[in-house]
Amino acid sequence: MSTYLMRRLMYMILILLGASLLIFLLYAMMPGDFVTNNFKLPAERKAELREIYGLNKPVLERYMNWMNNAFHGNFGFSLSQQKPVLTLFNDYIWNSFLLAITSTFFTWLLAVVIGVVAAYKQYSWFDTMVMIFIFAAMSIPSFFIGLFLIKIMAVDLKWLPPGGMLVTGSNATGMEYIKEVVHHMFLPVVVMTLLGVGSLTRYFRSNMLDVIRQDFIRTARAKGMKERVVLYRHALRNAMLPAITLIGFELPGLFGGSLIIEKIFNWPGIGQLYMQSFTVRDYPLLMGFTMFIAILTVIGTLISDILYHVADPRVKL
Amino acid sequence: MSSITGGLADTKQTAASPIRSSLWRQAFRRLRKNKLAMAGLAFIVFMFLVCFFGPLFSPYANNKINPAIMNQAPSFKHWLGTDLLGRDVLTRLLQAGRISLTVGIASMIISVIIGSILGAVAAYYRGIVDQIIMRIADLLLTIPSLPILFILGALLSEWKVPVEYRMYIVMLMLSFVGWPGLARLVRSQMLTIREREYMQAAIVLGLNDRRKLFNHMIPNIVPLLIVISTLSIGGAILSESVLSFFGLGVMPPTPTWGNMIDAANNLIDFEQHPWLWIPPGVAIFTTVIAINIFGDGLRDVLDPKQKK
Numbered sequence: 071m072s073t074y075l076m077r078r079l080m081y082m083i084l085i086l087l088g089a090s091l092l093i094f095l096l097y098a099m100m101p102g103d104f105v106t107n108n109f110k111l112p113a114e115r116k117a118e119l120r121e122i123y124g125l126n127k128p129v130l131e132r133y134m135n136w137m138n139n140a141f142h143g144n145f146g147f148s149l150s151q152q153k154p155v156l157t158l159f160n161d162y163i164w165n166s167f168l169l170a171i172t173s174t175f176f177t178w179l180l181a182v183v184i185g186v187v188a189a190y191k192q193y194s195w196f197d198t199m200v201m202i203f204i205f206a207a208m209s210i211p212s213f214f215i216g217l218f219l220i221k222i223m224a225v226d227l228k229w230l231p232p233g234g235m236l237v238t239g240s241n242a243t244g245m246e247y248i249k250e251v252v253h254h255m256f257l258p259v260v261v262m263t264l265l266g267v268g269s270l271t272r273y274f275r276s277n278m279l280d281v282i283r284q285d286f287i288r289t290a291r292a293k294g295m296k297e298r299v300v301l302y303r304h305a306l307r308n309a310m311l312p313a314i315t316l317i318g319f320e321l322p323g324l325f326g327g328s329l330i331i332e333k334i335f336n337w338p339g340i341g342q343l344y345m346q347s348f349t350v351r352d353y354p355l356l357m358g359f360t361m362f363i364a365i366l367t368v369i370g371t372l373i374s375d376i377l378y379h380v381a382d383p384r385v386k387l
Numbered sequence: 388m389s390s391i392t393g394g395l396a397d398t399k400q401t402a403a404s405p406i407r408s409s410l411w412r413q414a415f416r417r418l419r420k421n422k423l424a425m426a427g428l429a430f431i432v433f434m435f436l437v438c439f440f441g442p443l444f445s446p447y448a449n450n451k452i453n454p455a456i457m458n459q460a461p462s463f464k465h466w467l468g469t470d471l472l473g474r475d476v477l478t479r480l481l482q483a484g485r486i487s488l489t490v491g492i493a494s495m496i497i498s499v500i501i502g503s504i505l506g507a508v509a510a511y512y513r514g515i516v517d518q519i520i521m522r523i524a525d526l527l528l529t530i531p532s533l534p535i536l537f538i539l540g541a542l543l544s545e546w547k548v549p550v551e552y553r554m555y556i557v558m559l560m561l562s563f564v565g566w567p568g569l570a571r572l573v574r575s576q577m578l579t580i581r582e583r584e585y586m587q588a589a590i591v592l593g594l595n596d597r598r599k600l601f602n603h604m605i606p607n608i609v610p611l612l613i614v615i616s617t618l619s620i621g622g623a624i625l626s627e628s629v630l631s632f633f634g635l636g637v638m639p640p641t642p643t644w645g646n647m648i649d650a651a652n653n654l655i656d657f658e659q660h661p662w663l664w665i666p667p668g669v670a671i672f673t674t675v676i677a678i679n680i681f682g683d684g685l686r687d688v689l690d691p692k693q694k695k
Contacts, residue, residue: 085525085529086529088522096538096539097538099542100538100541100542101542101545102545202423205683206672209621209625209675209676210672211625211628211629211671211675213628213632214668214671215668217664221658221661225657329533329534330629348537348541360531363531
């Protein structure tokens with residue numbers, strides 16, 4: 071186990087080093103930079119600024135600099151916001167996390183309930199409806215459903231705000247503040263839940279189908295246990311257990327925000343920050359964000375593998 | 388003499404053909420019984436026919452700009468209204484469908500070819516080849532695909548790729564992020580096939596690498612590949628629409644469903660001319676549903692073990 075973990079950690083570090091190089095090269099290839107894209111500056115001032123920001127140095131030297139600072143916990147300085155990248159992440163990440171954790175909660179809740187009931191009533195009309203709903207949810211273009219709901223709910227019916235996190239110029243505090251935020255996050259949470267619920271419902275449905283056919287369920291019924299006990303104590307527990315391995319894969323989504331949803335709903339999260347920085351070519355921020363997601367992905371996979379072993383000790387690490 | 392050999396050949400043929408086609412025939416028979424999957428297939432065929440032949444019957448297919456009829460709401464003359472330049476939205480929607488469907492299918496084909504060849508080679512040769520291929524795949528799977536696609540999209544504009552070639556590059560971009568997952572899947576399947584008895588028999592018979600790989604291993608993953616490719620067309624259509632929506636994929640004047648929804652980025656069009664951007668969104672949604680339902684039906688009959 072511990073040798074496995076050591077090997078695994080070494081490999082993670084190697085993969086992340088490779089990823090950092092690839093990410094750096096990709097962004098270095100991108101046209102324009104923060105200074106040249108600014109049309110207001112005169113040529114001499116541009117040259118001066120590029121010198122200050124180190125944008126005129128060779129690519130390899132810039133990469134070495136970036137990595138050296140990264141190892142010292144410094145992911146650079148955002149050029150457009152004039153703040154350290156990590157400070158900015160800390161400012162925006164919690165807004166993303168709020169959306170993600172709420173929608174993840176509803177996604178899992180709905181998926182477990184619908185998946186289990188559909189499996190229990192396999193081939194019923196409810197099950198068929200669920201299957202169609204699953205396919206629909208898996209086929210939604212995220213940006214389109216967002217725009218569509220804004221158009222219906224915010225523009226036409228005026229029930230909900232079209233975007234943002236607070237009313238412009240709002241200085242609400244306490245309960246008022248919470249109410250306002252909940253009001254604004256309703257639509258994005260609905261969309262994110264819809265986008266995730268399809269595949270997860272399907273996962274729980276097929277897990278439950280596997281478990282219901284096992285011998286120990288027949289034994290439980292033969293012992294004369296109540297159907298409710300059989301279902302919730304014996305079947306559901308075993309159907310839920312493998313799902314803990316999915317927790318690791320949720321990690322990048324929980325903290326990495328959603329580029330598309332945050333952009334469509336103008337939500338002040340880290341994904342929206344990325345989209346804004348993309349147009350002005352704020353490389354430290356862009357690279358920091360991409361690297362951040364890569365790190366979360368690698369850690370998430372490790373957590374999943376370990377939980378896989380926890381859920382089923384027969385699986386050797 | 389000739390009658391005997393002729394008879395032999397006959398029995399050989401009649402004996403061989405049902406065995407060879409039985410898996411496919413059985414699968415097809417069971418697929419036909421799945422009403423939902425057949426409805427999905429029917430819709431896909433309908434969408435293809437309408438997109439590829441529909442514009443031939445449209446009086447507005449030349450995309451003539453006509454400022455006199457700009458931004459008209461749907462009417463009997465223009466079923467889905469007209470756009471900012473007075474072009475018929477329905478005709479453009481069908482022309483866009485051609486591009487979106489072609490990009491979806493082409494990028495699927497490219498990534499399936501790259502992914503299955505690399506995955507098969509990695510599993511067959513093991514050792515250093517396997518290491519190199521799978522480490523590259525791991526690397527690409529670690530980096531989030533949307534930022535990679537955005538960067539590549541921005542590069543296209545920098546390199547001044549002519550608008551009419553952009554769709555081909557978009558296909559390549561989508562395959563670039565699509566192949567690692569496929570390679571991983573094919574590799575794991577091939578590794579299990581490698582240990583089967585019939586592969587040991589092939590080794591004992593002294594078959595060469597190419598025959599083992601192409602006659603004995605790859606045919607056994609074809610059912611899985613068909614299922615995965617069908618399902619990945621839907622994913623590719625969705626990715627293309629996201630890219631084109633953000634102006635980093637296929638660009639106007641070449642219409643795609645994604646860049647038609649771009650109209651929604653304009654506040655007036657978004658609020659007052661919904662016929663410009665709702666139909667392409669519905670087209671993407673329904674087409675991808677149909678593909679996913681059909682793909683799932685295929686999975687049921689071709690590869691039931693992979694249901695999860």
